[in-house]
Amino acid sequence: MAHSYICNHVHYVFSTKHRQKVITPELEERLWPYMGGIARENKMKALAIGGVEDHAHVLLSLPATITIAKAIQLIKGGSSKWISDAFPSHRDFEWQEGYGAFSVSISHVEATIAYINNQHQHHRQETFEEEYRAILKKHGIEYDERYWLG
Structure with a gap:
C-alpha cells in the first residue's frame, strides 16, 4: 500500500493541579480557543474542547506523526504557560501530571462532541470524580483509588 490512512480520535480528560476550581468563565472563554490553536x-484537529472549573475535555483527531502522549504534552504544556503569562492571578497555574486518553470510534464522535460541549449542564448532576470513574469503567480501565486522580 503506497499511502497510510489514519483515523485516530482521542478523548482526553485532565484536571487542574489538586483539582482546584480555578478555570473561571473569563479564563474558559479564552482557554478553549487557545487550546484549539495549539492543536x-x-x-x-480539535473536534471539541470544553470543561468546567477543575478539569478539561479535549477531543482530537491525531495525525500519524503525533503520539497520544505528545499531543497532550503540547496541549497541556502550551496552555499552562499561556495561562500563567496571560492571567497574572493565575501565575502559578498547573494541570495535573496525568491524564485520561480514550479512543473514540468514528460512530461515537458526534456523541462525544455533544458530551464535551455540555459539560456545564452535565456537572450540575455529577462531580468530576463520578464522571471520571464512569469513563474509566466504560473503557474497561482498572485503577488504584489511592492514585487515580493524582
Missing part, C-alpha cells in the same frame, strides 16, 4: 499549529 492546529501542530497539525491536529
